[in-house]
Amino acid sequence: MNNLSNTLPESEMEAEVEKEKVTDLELIFEVFDGRPYYSIKYKNVGEDYYHVGYSSYDFKNVLKWKNECFEQIKQDSGVDKDIVAASIIHYGIDNQSTVCMEECAELIQAISKYKRGNPNKENLKEEIADVLICIEMLKQMYGIPSSDIDRWIGKKQKRELERMGANELS
Secondary structure, eight states: OOOOHHHHHHHHHHHOOOOOEEEEEEEEEETTTTTTEEEEEEEEEEEEEEEEEEEEHHHHHHHHHHHHHHHEEEOOOOHHHHHHHHHHHHHHHEEEEEEEHHHHHHHHHHHHHHHHHHHHHHHHHHHHHHHHHHHHHHHHTTTTOHHHHHHHHHHHHHHHHHOOGGGGGG
């Protein structure tokens, strides 16, 4: 009865794998031979290129690897908060609030066109960028700290998991 579990010290058996620190991570879905195939596309901290790996026909395996093997490092959105503040001072809160509503409407329109078979990915990217800038603008204009937004994001995502069934990510 000489097996590996009896010969390794318990601390080595439970050794945690060091997670890859990534700045960007997404799940990829493809079809091979009529079967869904899943992979993880990720960018390591300090690199300017992507890797694709941790692939399987079993989506649950890919989700498990995502949770066990990666630590996503939150990066700033790239929005210059000083430029946003300057635009609020220059144009005023009322005007910039209206601009934010209009930018959200433009994103809705870009998504609608995409769904109707007129995909313009560059326009979609532009409108997403506009809305991200507006999110920062709204936070500044209405005194909403990022930590409050992060707390709400956590609540919303927890609720989504509950709706889907907690077993979706386990």
